[in-house]
Amino acid sequence: MQFKTIIEPFRIKMVEPIRQTTREERERLLAEAHYNLFLLKAEDVLIDLLTDSGTGAMSSGQWAGMMLGDESYAGAKSFYKFEAAVRTITHLKHVIPTHQGRAAERILFGSVLNPGDIVPNNTHFDTTRANTEYRGATALDIPIAEAHDPAAILPFKGNIDLEKLERVLVDNPGKVPLAMITVTNNSGGGQPVSMANIRAASAICHRHNVPLFLDCCRFAENAWFIKTREEGYADKTPLEIAQEMFSYVDGATMSAKKDGMANIGGFLALNDDALAQECKNLLILTEGFPTYGGLAGYDLEALAVGLEEVLHEDYLQYRIRSVAYLGDILTANNIPIVQPPGGHAIYIDAKTMLPHIPQSEYPAWALSLALYLEGGIRSVEIGSVMFGHQPDGSEKPAAMELVRLAFPRRVYTQSHVDYLAEVLLYVNSIKDDIRGVKIVESPPMLRHFSAKMTPVHDTLLQS
Ligand SMILES: Cc1ncc(COP(=O)(O)O)c(C=O)c1O
Incomplete structure (x- = not known):
C-alpha cells in the first residue's frame, strides 16, 4: 500500500521554544x-x-561528526573528509573551504575580474552582484524571458537565456572572464535550471574559451527538480544528477549554509591549477589556511555529513x-x-x-x-x-x-x-x-x- 501523506523524514530530539508576541x-x-x-x-x-541560509537543524549524524573535529591548523583530518564529500559530488579538482558563500565569491572575483569586465548569470544573488560590482565589473542578469513573469508556469524557469549568453560572449571578446549559473535561481524565485540548459550553456562558454561556474548553494534541490521534471532522469539518483550537473562546469562557489545542511560554511571548487593557487593565496590573506578556510574542524565535519544527507x-x-x-x-x-x-x-x-x-x-x-x-x-x-x-x-x-x-x-x-x-x-x-x-x-x-x-x-x- 502506497500512503499519500509525505511526512517529515525525521523525529525531533531537541526543541527550541518560540515566543508569541502581541x-x-x-x-x-x-x-x-x-x-x-x-x-x-x-x-x-x-x-x-x-x-x-544557515538556519537549518543539523542531524544527530552531523552533531556526532562535530565531536570528531580535528582542529589542527594545517592538514586536519576533517578537511580531507570535507574535501572528499565535495569531490564525490562535483569531481572538481581543487576544493577551497570558505566561511560562507560570499567569501568564495570575493576570492574568485578578486582573482579573475577587472574593471570593465562582464559576468553573465541567470540571476545574480545580491552578494554575487555586489562582489562583482565591487571589482568594477558588470553583473549581467540574463534569465529566460518567462523568468520575469511571476504567473508563467514552466518546469525550468531558472534557465539562463542561451541566445543572450552567446551574444554577450560574441560581442565582448576578452571581457568575460567567467559566466555563472545559479542553481536554483534564488533571486528569480528559487526556480530550477534544467540539465539541458546547463549542458548547452557549457557548450557555448567553452566554444568561446570562457569558463562556466555554478553558484551551487541549492544544487541538491535543483537535482530533485531535474529528477522529477526532466525527461530521462526519473531513474537516476540525486547524486548522479548532481554529478552530471557539475560535469559541465569548470568551477563552483557554494554557500554551504543551504544544501550543505550546516549553520556556517562554504567553498570554492575549480579545476584550473593556476587559478586555484591564486585563490588559495588570497584565502590565506583573509580566510585562513587552505585546509580550514575560516572554518573550525568541527564545521568541516558537519558539512561532510550534511553534503551526503542532503541528497x-x-x-x-x-x-x-x-x-x-x-x-x-x-x-x-x-x-x-x-x-x-x-x-x-x-x-x-x-x-x-x-x-x-x-x-x-x-x-x-x-x-x-x-x-x-x-x-x-x-x-x-x-x-x-x-x-x-x-x-x-x-x-x-x-x-x-x-x-x-x-x-x-x-x-x-x-x-x-x-x-x-x-x-x-x-x-x-x-x-x-x-x-x-x-x-x-x-x-x-x-x-x-x-x-x-x-x-x-x-x-x-x-x-
Ligand atoms: C544563490 C546565492 N548565492 C550566494 C549566496 C551567498 O552566500 P552566503 O550568505 O553564505 O555568503 C546566497 C545566500 O543566500 C545565495 O542564495
Missing part, C-alpha cells in the same frame, strides 16, 4: 527596528522565514513538497505567487497583490512588514529596496517586487505552515489597507540589510 508589541518593535525586519531581535519573531530522496521529497504545500494553499486562495513554487521558498508577487502601492513606495517591503505585524512572521523583500539602487547612485525599479518566505531546513512542521497560511490569508483580506514605505537612511551597498525605513503615510495600515 500585535501591540510588534507595532512597537517594528518602529524600534526602523521598519527593517533585519533589525529585529530573532526572539521577537514567531516564525522566522527570513532565510534558509537523500526522502529528505528532498519532503523538502520540495513542504514548500509546494504552502504554494498550493495560497494559489487556491488567489494570492499571487511566483509560479510554480520554488525549491526553498515561496515568493509572493507583491506588485500584483498590492497594485495601489507604486514601486517607488516599495510594495514588497510594506507587505513583509504587514506579515510581521499581523502574525509575527519574518520574511524578506526581494524587490526595489534590495535591487533598486544602481552602482552610479541612481534608482531603477526592480523587475519584480517579491516577498520571499524561505523555509529553514528540517526546522518547522506542517502545523507551522498551516499557521503561516492562515496569517497570509488574513493579510490578503486586509491588503487594500496596507500603505507604502520610504527610505530614511541607507548605506551605499546592500542597503536592505541596514536601511532605516518609515511608512509614507504615518502608519503601515490605513485604519
Whole structure:
C-alpha cells in the first residue's frame, strides 16, 4: 500500500521554544527596528522565514561528526573528509573551504575580474552582484524571458537565456572572464535550471574559451527538480544528477549554509591549477589556511555529513513538497505567487497583490512588514529596496517586487505552515489597507540589510 501523506523524514530530539508576541508589541518593535525586519531581535519573531541560509537543524549524524573535529591548523583530518564529500559530488579538482558563500565569491572575483569586465548569470544573488560590482565589473542578469513573469508556469524557469549568453560572449571578446549559473535561481524565485540548459550553456562558454561556474548553494534541490521534471532522469539518483550537473562546469562557489545542511560554511571548487593557487593565496590573506578556510574542524565535519544527507530522496521529497504545500494553499486562495513554487521558498508577487502601492513606495517591503505585524512572521523583500539602487547612485525599479518566505531546513512542521497560511490569508483580506514605505537612511551597498525605513503615510495600515 502506497500512503499519500509525505511526512517529515525525521523525529525531533531537541526543541527550541518560540515566543508569541502581541500585535501591540510588534507595532512597537517594528518602529524600534526602523521598519527593517533585519533589525529585529530573532526572539521577537514567531516564525522566522527570513532565510534558509544557515538556519537549518543539523542531524544527530552531523552533531556526532562535530565531536570528531580535528582542529589542527594545517592538514586536519576533517578537511580531507570535507574535501572528499565535495569531490564525490562535483569531481572538481581543487576544493577551497570558505566561511560562507560570499567569501568564495570575493576570492574568485578578486582573482579573475577587472574593471570593465562582464559576468553573465541567470540571476545574480545580491552578494554575487555586489562582489562583482565591487571589482568594477558588470553583473549581467540574463534569465529566460518567462523568468520575469511571476504567473508563467514552466518546469525550468531558472534557465539562463542561451541566445543572450552567446551574444554577450560574441560581442565582448576578452571581457568575460567567467559566466555563472545559479542553481536554483534564488533571486528569480528559487526556480530550477534544467540539465539541458546547463549542458548547452557549457557548450557555448567553452566554444568561446570562457569558463562556466555554478553558484551551487541549492544544487541538491535543483537535482530533485531535474529528477522529477526532466525527461530521462526519473531513474537516476540525486547524486548522479548532481554529478552530471557539475560535469559541465569548470568551477563552483557554494554557500554551504543551504544544501550543505550546516549553520556556517562554504567553498570554492575549480579545476584550473593556476587559478586555484591564486585563490588559495588570497584565502590565506583573509580566510585562513587552505585546509580550514575560516572554518573550525568541527564545521568541516558537519558539512561532510550534511553534503551526503542532503541528497537523500526522502529528505528532498519532503523538502520540495513542504514548500509546494504552502504554494498550493495560497494559489487556491488567489494570492499571487511566483509560479510554480520554488525549491526553498515561496515568493509572493507583491506588485500584483498590492497594485495601489507604486514601486517607488516599495510594495514588497510594506507587505513583509504587514506579515510581521499581523502574525509575527519574518520574511524578506526581494524587490526595489534590495535591487533598486544602481552602482552610479541612481534608482531603477526592480523587475519584480517579491516577498520571499524561505523555509529553514528540517526546522518547522506542517502545523507551522498551516499557521503561516492562515496569517497570509488574513493579510490578503486586509491588503487594500496596507500603505507604502520610504527610505530614511541607507548605506551605499546592500542597503536592505541596514536601511532605516518609515511608512509614507504615518502608519503601515490605513485604519
Ligand atoms: C544563490 C546565492 N548565492 C550566494 C549566496 C551567498 O552566500 P552566503 O550568505 O553564505 O555568503 C546566497 C545566500 O543566500 C545565495 O542564495
